[in-house]
Amino acid sequence: MPLIWPLILVILQLPLTRAILEAEDARSRNIEVYAEALQSDQTEARRLAIRALGRLERPELAHHIIPFLDAAEPSLRAEAVNSLGQMRADVELLSTFKTETAPAVRAVYYRTMARLPKADEVLLIKGLEEADPVVREGAAKGVETLYRLNARKGLKPPLHSLQAMRKAFRENSDPLLRRLLLLALNSVGDADPSVIEAAFGDSDPQVRRLAVIATKRWRDDPSPMVRYEALRLAPSCDRAAAALADPSPHVALLAVDLLGNGCPADILENIVDRSNDWRRQARALVSLSRVGPDSAAERLERFARHDRWQVRAYAAAAAKVLKNEQILKSLLEDKHAGVATAALEKPEDAVRMLRNPDYGLIMRAADCLKGWAEGRSAVPELMAALERITAERSDTSRDPRRAILERLAEFGGREIIDGIKPLLNDFDPVVAQLAAKIISEKGGEPVSAQPTHLSTRPVPPQSLIDSLRGAAVRIRMAEAGPFTMELLMDVAPVLASSFVQLAESGYYTNLTFHRIVPNFVIQGGSPGANEYVGTAGYFRDELGLVSHTRGTVGLSTRGRDTGDGQIFINLVDNFRLDHNYTVFARVVEGMENVDRIQEGDTIEAIDVIRRNNAPGKH
16 A cells, blocks of 8 residues: 555646645545645645645654754744644644744644643743744734633633733734734623723724623724624614614624614614615514504505515514514415525424525424424434435535434334435435434444445646736625625635636526624625535645635535535635634635625626736636
């Protein structure tokens, strides 16, 4: 076996860097190709191999990486440190850190040591005094990570650590460093008056937003993200009514939602009857159902017959509040699965919905069945749905199949064993392992899963990857307008080029952004406009050092290596997503239009602009 990968390289005449990409994408347990690269004289191949080993997240492989902490090239040392952090290796980094002189590498040390099992709080706090701004920023990232990850475990910084963070905040003007320090202080519940006063006077809106979060204090601010946070955390009927005129759609729609918390019904009635914005109307109807149920009931039927499915889904939400069984029954039969998902609430209806092909609706049905006293009667339909979905052989069927298996375990007895036994050899190891657990419990004897591995998408042709270096992607939205993002080919070459393949095939045309979470992310690219419907095959993660700062574009997943083509754009810095979600692009133009994207806005077209200015279009 030791010679197999070199032999394959010779036979196929693959460049070493290409072989690494393919091996990494396959998540092969055979690491010979990486070992070959680590011994080569190609710096880039060694860097990719170090990174790929980290992405395997197998701590037992740390010994392959540790020697590169002393590599001559700073890029290899930085990659080695981050790789050890990604695999959560229980290693001692202090000795090599003490001798490291390159600022960029020292910054990575600080960022990484906070993620390892034995994080040194004193060292990280001391890093805030480093002379180089790049290193200080890395230390701040480490401090933020340390306290965020350990806040729930009860880690409370001593007074001298708090004082050091406060001092660093006051004495540094770098916006990113100040955001990181405020996030750290917020994690431990420290709202020092001098820090908060300085934060409210900061020119950076994200810093001011974090000050609002720290104090839950109302603030009128020129930035929509600050106004949104202030209204969310310090609401009142008067403030919500005034915010209806806010130029930011995020703020205005939040105001509509808040008016359902005991505010006068006539304001909502006016929106329902007179607004020309379907989003405001539909959400106002839901709010009105809480504060003026009779008034909402009079208006419900026309929303239940609206030509937009999203409006009908909001009508279902209102009908649940109003307990209007007739409207809910009609909406359960809606042609769009998203409406039926919103309308479903009774387990007896959920049994029938298991026949629907939409994974999101199946997930809702399985959840609706949980704890049902008559659940045993649902076993035949659950088994039929499991068999049907398994036959589709879709990687992304994991979530609905797992949900169905959980209900079968809840309701079934030994009679379900034969039906789920074939899953012991399923193509998805997660499903196979769950089936083994259920069979062992029901049968009284332990059985083992013997899964075949998930199939992998072919790595895009090298010619495509090469053509996209320096490329940009322009996405044209029907309502919000266009925005442009650069592809991060050095960070996520396979994912970025796979995204382009989908885009140029027309996959994203007329799809929507269905998930809008102000001051967090927007998400889109699902044919079913929900979390569970995407491409049939999974995309692999390509986790790296690029942080989820505002404007970065990531791959939506539901666990490691489970991307299904859906993308999200960070509306604020979301450092808690780092090292868990792939960043493959960054918005470089039109972020103001990204801020305007609302639920249901449609992707009209995607243009890929290569460096040679020859666009690929669909």
